[in-house]
Amino acid sequence: MPIKRTPGKQSAGILLYRVINGALEVFLVHPGGPFFKNKDDGSWSIPKGEFLDDEEALAAAKREFEEETGQPVDGKFIELGSIRQKSGKIVYGWAVEGDIDHETIVSNTFEIEWPTRLGRQITIPEIDRAGWFEPVMAKQKINPAQAAFIDTLVSHLGM
Numbered sequence: 565m566p567i568k569r570t571p572g573k574q575s576a577g578i579l580l581y582r583v584i585n586g587a588l589e590v591f592l593v594h595p596g597g598p599f600f601k602n603k604d605d606g607s608w609s610i611p612k613g614e615f616l617d618d619e620e621a622l623a624a625a626k627r628e629f630e631e632e633t634g635q636p637v638d639g640k641f642i643e644l645g646s647i648r649q650k651s652g653k654i655v656y657g658w659a660v661e662g663d664i665d666h667e668t669i670v671s672n673t674f675e676i677e678w679p680t681r682l683g684r685q686i687t688i689p690e691i692d693r694a695g696w697f698e699p700v701m702a703k704q705k706i707n708p709a710q711a712a713f714i715d716t717l718v719s720h721l722g723m
Contacts, residue, residue, distance in 0.1 A: 573652070576625035577612025578637055579644065579659040579713050581721075582696070588723045589696040590714060591664060592705055593632055596671065596692035598678055608705040610713060611691070612655060621656045632691045634670030637662060644716045649709045657713040659720070666694040699723075 580591035592608040594600065600607050613628030615621060622641060629637045637660060644657035671691035678686045695705075699718055703711040 573614060574621075574654045574656065575612045575614050576621040576628065576656045577610040577658075578625050578629045578641075579610045579657055579717060580629075580637065580662050580664060581659055581717060582661060582663050583723075587698060588718065588721065589698055590702045590717070591666065591694060591696055592702060593669070593671075593691040593694045596689040597676065598688075600692075605704050606706070606708055608695075608702075609707050610655075610657060610710060612657075622658060625656070625658055631672045632669070633664060633694065634668075635664055642717065642720055644713045647709045647712050649707060655710065657710070657716075659713070659717045664694075666696055669694045 582589050582591075591611075593611050594604075594608050611629045611632040612625065613631065615624030615628075626637055629635075639660040639662055641658040641660050644659055646654050646656045648654055669691065671689040673687050673689050675685045675687050678684065697705060699714050702714055706714065
């Protein structure tokens with residue numbers, strides 16, 4: 565069933581998961597750059613990114629996963645629905661089982677002015693690190709609105 569879209573800023577992302585010795589772990593990423601350098605709890609995210617109305621949301625989620633990690637993702641996707649972040653952005657999520665070495669991700673980069681108002685541009689990675697977390701810890705690390713994706717996955721898997 566296609567996801568109903570909401571006008572305005574929208575993102576799509578993938579919650580990668582694995583089960584090791586019966587324990588569920590989910591893969592999260594931490595945003596790069598000076599704004600998030602010293603932030604941890606509540607700052608992590610599923611790999612995600614914005615997309616336009618003429619792009620299929622799951623295709624955008626797959627593209628963003630690869631841009632942020634350097635690795636493609638495929639498999640049997642589980643639709644997790646959508647959430648609204650504090651900023652008002654709608655995020656559509658899917659889960660898929662897989663594995664990735666969190667220490668070898670290679671994120672795309674972008675330029676920002678830093679420090680602000682000095683006219684100097686710096687290049688930073690969109691994602692500066694990634695990690696695998698069990699659900700309780702992941703819900704502490706992730707953007708609070710995105711914690712619903714973890715709950716939905718846990719419920720879907722019966723874990």
